[in-house]
Amino acid sequence: MFDQLLQFIISGITVGSVYALVGLGFTIIYNASDVVNFAQGEFVMIGAMSAIFLYGAGIPYPLALAAAVAITVVVGLMLEKFAVEPAKNASVVTTIIITIGASIFLRGAALLVWGKDIYGLPPFTKDVPISIGSATLLPQNIYVMLGTAVAVLLVRYFFDRTMTGKAIMACSCNRRAASLVGINVNRMLLIAYGVSALLGAVAGILVTPITYTSYDAGVMLGLKGFCAAILGGMGNSMGAVAGGLLLGIIESLGAGIISSGYKDAIAFVVILGVLFFRPGGLLGRADSERV
Amino acid sequence: MRRLGGLYILAFLFVITGLMFPDSYYVTVVGVTIFTNAVLAVSLNLLMGYAGQISLGHAAFFGLGAYSSAILTSRYGVNPWLAMLAGLALSGTVSWVLARPILKLKGHYLAMATLGMGIIIHIFFVQADWLTGGPDGLSGIPGITVFGWPVNTDLRWYWVFGVLMLFCIWVSLNIVDSRPGRALAAVHGSEVAAQMTGVDTASVKAQIFVVSALLASVAGSLFAHQQAFVSPESFSFFFSIELVTMVVLGGLASTFGAVFGAVLLSLLPEFLLVFEDFEVLIYGAILMAIMIFLPDGLFVTTSRLITERLRGGEAS
Amino acid sequence: MLRAGKILIVLCAMVLLCPGRWAAAADTLKIGSFLAVTGPASFLGDPELKTLQMYIDKINAQGGIDGIKIDFVHYDTKAKAKEAKNFVNRLIKKDRVDVIIGGSTSGNTIAVMDLVERGRVPLISLAGSVKIVEPVRKWIFKTPHTDRMAAEKIFQDIKSRGITKVALITGNGGFDKSGRAQCLALAPKYGIEIVADEKYGNSDTDMTTQVAKIRATDAQAIINFGFGKAPAIVTKNIRQLGIKLPLYQSHGVASKKYIELAGEAAEGVRLPAAGLIVADLLPDSDPQKRVLLRYKHDYESKFGPVSTFGGHAYDALFMVVNAVRSCGCTDRAKIRDGIENTSGFVGTGGIFNMSPTDHLGLGLDSFRMVEIKNGNWTLVK
Numbered sequence: 012m013f014d015q016l017l018q019f020i021i022s023g024i025t026v027g028s029v030y031a032l033v034g035l036g037f038t039i040i041y042n043a044s045d046v047v048n049f050a051q052g053e054f055v056m057i058g059a060m061s062a063i064f065l066y067g068a069g070i071p072y073p074l075a076l077a078a079a080v081a082i083t084v085v086v087g088l089m090l091e092k093f094a095v096e097p098a099k100n101a102s103v104v105t106t107i108i109i110t111i112g113a114s115i116f117l118r119g120a121a122l123l124v125w126g127k128d129i130y131g132l133p134p135f136t137k138d139v140p141i142s143i144g145s146a147t148l149l150p151q152n153i154y155v156m157l158g159t160a161v162a163v164l165l166v167r168y169f170f171d172r173t174m175t176g177k178a179i180m181a182c183s184c185n186r187r188a189a190s191l192v193g194i195n196v197n198r199m200l201l202i203a204y205g206v207s208a209l210l211g212a213v214a215g216i217l218v219t220p221i222t223y224t225s226y227d228a229g230v231m232l233g234l235k236g237f238c239a240a241i242l243g244g245m246g247n248s249m250g251a252v253a254g255g256l257l258l259g260i261i262e263s264l265g266a267g268i269i270s271s272g273y274k275d276a277i278a279f280v281v282i283l284g285v286l287f288f289r290p291g292g293l294l295g296r297a298d299s300e301r302v
Numbered sequence: 303m304r305r306l307g308g309l310y311i312l313a314f315l316f317v318i319t320g321l322m323f324p325d326s327y328y329v330t331v332v333g334v335t336i337f338t339n340a341v342l343a344v345s346l347n348l349l350m351g352y353a354g355q356i357s358l359g360h361a362a363f364f365g366l367g368a369y370s371s372a373i374l375t376s377r378y379g380v381n382p383w384l385a386m387l388a389g390l391a392l393s394g395t396v397s398w399v400l401a402r403p404i405l406k407l408k409g410h411y412l413a414m415a416t417l418g419m420g421i422i423i424h425i426f427f428v429q430a431d432w433l434t435g436g437p438d439g440l441s442g443i444p445g446i447t448v449f450g451w452p453v454n455t456d457l458r459w460y461w462v463f464g465v466l467m468l469f470c471i472w473v474s475l476n477i478v479d480s481r482p483g484r485a486l487a488a489v490h491g492s493e494v495a496a497q498m499t500g501v502d503t504a505s506v507k508a509q510i511f512v513v514s515a516l517l518a519s520v521a522g523s524l525f526a527h528q529q530a531f532v533s534p535e536s537f538s539f540f541f542s543i544e545l546v547t548m549v550v551l552g553g554l555a556s557t558f559g560a561v562f563g564a565v566l567l568s569l570l571p572e573f574l575l576v577f578e579d580f581e582v583l584i585y586g587a588i589l590m591a592i593m594i595f596l597p598d599g600l601f602v603t604t605s606r607l608i609t610e611r612l613r614g615g616e617a618s
Numbered sequence: 619m620l621r622a623g624k625i626l627i628v629l630c631a632m633v634l635l636c637p638g639r640w641a642a643a644a645d646t647l648k649i650g651s652f653l654a655v656t657g658p659a660s661f662l663g664d665p666e667l668k669t670l671q672m673y674i675d676k677i678n679a680q681g682g683i684d685g686i687k688i689d690f691v692h693y694d695t696k697a698k699a700k701e702a703k704n705f706v707n708r709l710i711k712k713d714r715v716d717v718i719i720g721g722s723t724s725g726n727t728i729a730v731m732d733l734v735e736r737g738r739v740p741l742i743s744l745a746g747s748v749k750i751v752e753p754v755r756k757w758i759f760k761t762p763h764t765d766r767m768a769a770e771k772i773f774q775d776i777k778s779r780g781i782t783k784v785a786l787i788t789g790n791g792g793f794d795k796s797g798r799a800q801c802l803a804l805a806p807k808y809g810i811e812i813v814a815d816e817k818y819g820n821s822d823t824d825m826t827t828q829v830a831k832i833r834a835t836d837a838q839a840i841i842n843f844g845f846g847k848a849p850a851i852v853t854k855n856i857r858q859l860g861i862k863l864p865l866y867q868s869h870g871v872a873s874k875k876y877i878e879l880a881g882e883a884a885e886g887v888r889l890p891a892a893g894l895i896v897a898d899l900l901p902d903s904d905p906q907k908r909v910l911l912r913y914k915h916d917y918e919s920k921f922g923p924v925s926t927f928g929g930h931a932y933d934a935l936f937m938v939v940n941a942v943r944s945c946g947c948t949d950r951a952k953i954r955d956g957i958e959n960t961s962g963f964v965g966t967g968g969i970f971n972m973s974p975t976d977h978l979g980l981g982l983d984s985f986r987m988v989e990i991k992n993g994n995w996t997l998v999k
Contacts, residue, residue, distance in 0.1 A: 018830040018859075026824050047410055094590055101597040103409065104356060108550045109593045111543060116586030123579055127660040129847045131879050138882075140858050146830075147859050221854075222823035223847040223879055227658070231821040234417075234539075241414040267827045272790070272817040276425040279418035286415050287403045327712035331704065428790050429817075431799075437792040438725050438747065439699060441732060456711075530732045533699040533725055575693065582656070 018146040019267040020260060025152045025221070027259020028159035029055075032214035033236025034243065034251035035166060036207040042183040042246050043203030046095060046106045050114035052233020053121075054211025056226065058083040059219040060121060061212075063130045072133070080212040086117070087208025091201050114233065121226035134220040151220045158217045162210060163252050169206070170248070179203050183246075242282055244295020253294065258282075308558050309471055316464045320457065330456035332572060337463035338525055339564035341470045343548040344557055345517035348474055350546070351555035352483065353510045354490035355405055356413050359420025360545050363515040365427060365537030366393045367522025372440045372532045373433060382446045386523040390516055397515035401508035420542050427534035439533025446527045459528045466524060467561075470517055474557045477513070486510060490555075551592060553599025562601035647683065647948045649674070649938065650691045650715030652705040652730075653744070654722040657696035658791075658820065658846060661873065662722040665928030666744055667692060668921050670719065673935055683942050695721055699729035706730040710737040716948045719934045721745060722927075725792040731758055740954040742934040744927070746869075747796045751977040759957055759977045761933040761967055763869060763892065763985050765793070765843075769800040771890035771985045772866045773808040775998070776839055779864070785814035785837035787828055787852060789844040794820070797843030797868055813837050820848050829855045839863055845870035850879035857883040864888065869985075873925035877993055888998060890985045892926045892967045896995050909964050929966030937963060937970070 033051055040048045062079035066072055094113050098106060135154050140147040170176035179199045181189040190196045214232075215224065239258050243250025258278060265277035285293060323329040346360045370389030374380040380388070404415045427434050434440065446453050446462075453462055477483045485506045488496035496503050526532050535541075544567060552563030570588065574581045596603040651670060654663035674688045682688065691713045693705035702721050709715045710733070717740045721727045724747035731750070734741045734757055741758050743750050748764040776784060784805070788798040798815070805812050813835045816828035829852065832840060840863055842852050849871045856865055865887050867876070872891035877884050893900060897910035913932050917924045940963065941956025942948065960972040960979060968984025987998040 015830055015834060019827050022824050022826040022830075029823070047413075094594065098594045098597055101593065102554075104350070104546070104550050104554065105593050105597045107413075108547055109590055111547065112586050112589030112593060114586070116583055116590060119580070119583030119586055122582055122656065127656055127664060129661075129850075129875065129879060131850075131881075138858075140860060142860075149858055218823065221851075223850060225847065228821075238414065238418075241411060245410050263827045266818075267831060270817075271828050271831075272429045273425060275819060276422045276429075279422050283415055283418050283422075286407055286411055290407050290411060292411070327708060331707045331711065335704065431795060436795045437790065438728050438749070438796060441728055456707075529700075529703060529729075531699070531703065531729050533729060535698055535725075536700045578694070579656075 014145040015267065016264075017144060019263045021143075021146055021148050021152065023260035023263030024256060025148070025155050025259070026262065027239075027256040028155050029214050029218045029232065029255070030235045030239040030258050031252040031255025032159055032162060032210050032217075033232055034239030034255045035163065035248055036210040036214075037236055037240040038243075038246060038248045038251040039166070039179075039203050039207045039210070041240070042248070043179050044095065044182075044200050045103070046110065047103075047237070047245075048090075048204075048207065049107060049110040049233060049237070050090060050117055050229075051207065051211060051236055052229035052231070053114045053117040054083050054087060054208045054229070055215040055218075055232050056121060056224060056229035057086055057117065057215070058212025059132065059215030059224040059228070060125050060130070060226070062216050062219070063132050063224070064125060066132065076216050079216060080209055083208045083212035083215075084205045087204045087211075088201055090208075091204035095204070096197065096200070114229065118226055118229065125226060127226060129223050129225045130219075131223045132216070132219040149221065151217075155217045155221070158213060159252075162213055163249075166206070166210070166248065175199070175202060238278070238282060241292055242285060244292030247292070247294045250292060250294035254292070257293075306472070306475060309468065309475060312471065312558075312561070313468050316468065320460055320464065324457050328572075330460050332568065333460050334456070334463050334528060336565050336568040337460075337467040338521055339545070339548060339568050340467045340561045341463075341521040342518055342545050343552070343560040343564040344467075344470050344474050345514040345521075346545050347549045347554070347557060347560035348477060348510055348517075349514045350549050351560070352478055352486045352490060353507055355507060355511070356409075356546070357416040357511075357514075358413050358539070358542050358546060359416035359418075359423075360514070360518060361537045361539070361541040362420040362423040363393045363397065363518040364522040364525070364541075365423060365532075365534075366396065367519030368526040368532045368537065369427060369434055369440075369522075370519075371523035372443050372526040375527075376440060376443045382444065382523075382527060386520065389519050389523045393515045393519035393522075394512055397512045398508070401511040402504060405504070405507045405511060417539060417542070421539050424534055424538050427537060434534070437534055439531055441531045443526050443530045443532070445530070446524075453527075462524065463528070466521065470521075471557055471561065473513075473517070477510075478557070482506060482509065547589065551589070551600055553602025556599070556602050558605075559599050559601040563599070566600070645685065645948075646687045646689045647717070647938075647942055648689045648691065648713065648715040649935075650693075650709035650713055650718045650720075652693045652695050652702055652709065652718070652720040652726070654697035654726065655694040657698070659697040659723050661846065661875065661925070662744070662927045663694070663697070665917075665921070665925050666720075666722055666931035669917065669928040669931040670935055672916065672920060673932065677939065683939050684946060686942060686946075686948060691715060695726050697723050697726060699725050702726035702729050703733065706733055706737075710734070710739055715739065716950055717741070717938050717953050719744065719931065719938070723792060724750065724796060727758075727760075731755060734758060739950055740938075740957055742937060742957065744930040744934060746793060748800070749796070754975060754977050757954060759934075759937075759972065761937070761965065761970070761978070762927075762930045763890075763967060763980055764978065765797045765868070766800045766804070767980070767982055767985055768843075768868050768890050769797065769804050770982060771987060772801075772841060772868075772888075773804060773810060775888065775987050776810065776864075776866070777808050779839075781838040781864070782809060783811050783813045783836055783838045785816070785832040785835060785840045785863075786812055787814075787816040787818070787825070787832065787840065787842050789818055789820040789848050791820050791844070793868075793870055794844045797870075801841060801843070818848060818852070820844065820846060822848065823851070824855070825852050826855045826859060829859050829861070833859055833861055837863065839866065841866045841868075843868045843870065847879065850876055850884075853880040853887060854883045869926065872988075873927070874923045875925075877990055884990045884993075886989065886991070888987060888989045891988050891995075892929060892984065893986055894924060894926045894929045894966045896986060896988055896997050899995070899997050905964055905969065906966070910966055913966055926966070933963075933965035933967050933970070936965065 061082045065075035134151045239255035240251040243254030266274035367389040371385040374385035548563035552559030695702040724745040727743040743760040748766045788794040867889040945952040963970040970979040972979035
């Protein structure tokens, strides 16, 4: 039984790492602009798809990956510039619909550019399973976990230690005050979208050798990332990471111990339970409303 | 008269269209889709537009109504109207039980909770195949009879759904102008302020949540009989999102805005068909464009503009 | 509020007055189709549509079916039942087609069956479920092998290997679920015990949890019913966990894409499939070989690797063509009779012999058990 549990948890952490990266992307954009970006999952898909096609076109693997990340960042910047910035004063629901429209648009574009086939990416190193007891994992699983850890630490460093990162945080606290102390708020928003797209692309590249991808693969990941961000407490970046890992593990344990058919329902029941008792998520503060 | 004017005009239009084009595909088939979506959008607008509570799980109540009717009539031969009542009882209970804990949440957390509720119910439809027929759905749902008048043609369904839509709009207009409606508006404005003036905000929100679930449930029951078939994907999270889009696209807190949004989003795919592979792309682009340039919604913005223009004309 | 109403009137009137109907000339056959060209089942609908369009163009270029030209109307359902229902309504009422080919998925087909029966239009479905032709409905036919046939073929093979304990892992789609139901129902007949019954969501990205549960049972073989990327992930997960048991897939993965995605992990996987994917390997005496190679050549010279799914559309189209040719008309009822009288028709799926009690007309022998070796299909003798 212990071996089984170990396998469940390893699976959960692999899947959860991706949720964590997507959730982190949600959080960064939310912090900078109060927008919940429902096109976040599309970044994952675009990163993975670009990598596949660049690699397929004969570009060396590492270079193809780097270029794919760059392409996704450009898409993120364009999203901010052409869809979010013009609607600066829109209400929360309106921005939600805008980002939903953007996600549909990006999916449609991916459909036109890459077609509707399913694609895979070769693993970074050879697929030789590694055993821990009777639980096994692939080298790629380890890359996913390590990649996520590195990305999270870098994001942490960026927001805690660099001037730009702090400036973005300042925008999230109070946009007007930030602009009064000389921060270029628009530029900061743009950077936030770029960083968020970058995280999405990294997640896509890390995980596609295991999970494959297609033009519509972003929807589900976006949804799960949103769950991760909410579970951890919207706006708390470490909360999103914890939420993502937790969500992956809950799904895996739910499938392994209770019922694989209802595993997603189990995960949502847990999320609802958490929200009923902690309306601000696990690590979030319950906001007091301004009157 | 002024309050219900729009309703009368809509009713007139509905009757005329039905009489003039009884064979048109757009009237009978697309018309029914439009009316169904309009009922759902208007009921969701009660919650979103007037009470200011977002719900990403509205399709679930539509589904509960549909499956209650489908299962009871096709498997157990229950009278369709009794089955509809059973659906109402189920949706009412579920919404009543969930209302207080869910509506205690705010903003994105509320969105998440309603989304989760919708997805859980949807997973149940898919997985409980012994009851719901699973992803292949349930077929063989009988038709209905209204006071001895069998609803057995597309045109007759057009009349049934049209009347349901008008009823729903009437309910919505009345609620908005009633005492609870004003309480709702107060909740939307500032919940704390509403509480200060003695509005039991939790109770008002819960009531409106239940009313909106009940309306969706009725639509679901009729939808099941009209389609003679139900399957889970009609009640998925994507449909919930589409409903929210209808409400916002038309303009929040406007009953006719919701109707308009429903008309637009039901017709758009029909017209985009010619673009084939570009359909998805264009659909997304239109959504974005409307919300960027008319953040208050297409219907609300245009009708405001037209009203101002007319007023301006009268004054000069 | 009054103003609002006025605007509504104008807009509604604009919408409703859009005309959209034209009558077909008497000497054209109007074929309608509703296929899942995009969305989760696009790997079915896409080759199906390409096949239909290619051959219809060909037939028209050669002067039609004995002078009758084909007019083709197509809609993409995205595999959504509600869309399928709307489009079939449109095909029957607005486009007034003479015959319908589609839908790609069982769910799409089942959703429209009542409608088609009421509209009295012959329909040939390209979907797998046995529910489409059992019980027989007057106007509804299908060309692909049923999920029940797939389950029987797999169980026969399993039994011949002396295996009695089997683990099942299936997705949450219609194809997966009805395949699972057939497996559960047929297992006792073959003396097979189902020792695990695991499920996953079709958009899931990792199934090691479910596979680990199977590993802990005493199963001697694993059956996976599903299509799309999930079966490829399951295949990889099974090998990742070091499970050496025989793995059976369904005809849902009978395309090169599966081998490409699952890579080395697909080695040794067996599945029942129509003859198309192993056309080259068939003996020359096989009556299907010529038809298969011709279709394969036609398709591959235009679009790339062939899949059995496009073949189902080929079979449906030529069944219709034969029916039209034999009556020399485009009358719905006569075309229906013609399809029902199909006998000895050599298609890509097998040799079809329809009858009033059998609206599929294929025997179990039309399914071949194939095994993947060195990244290619081989016939299991």
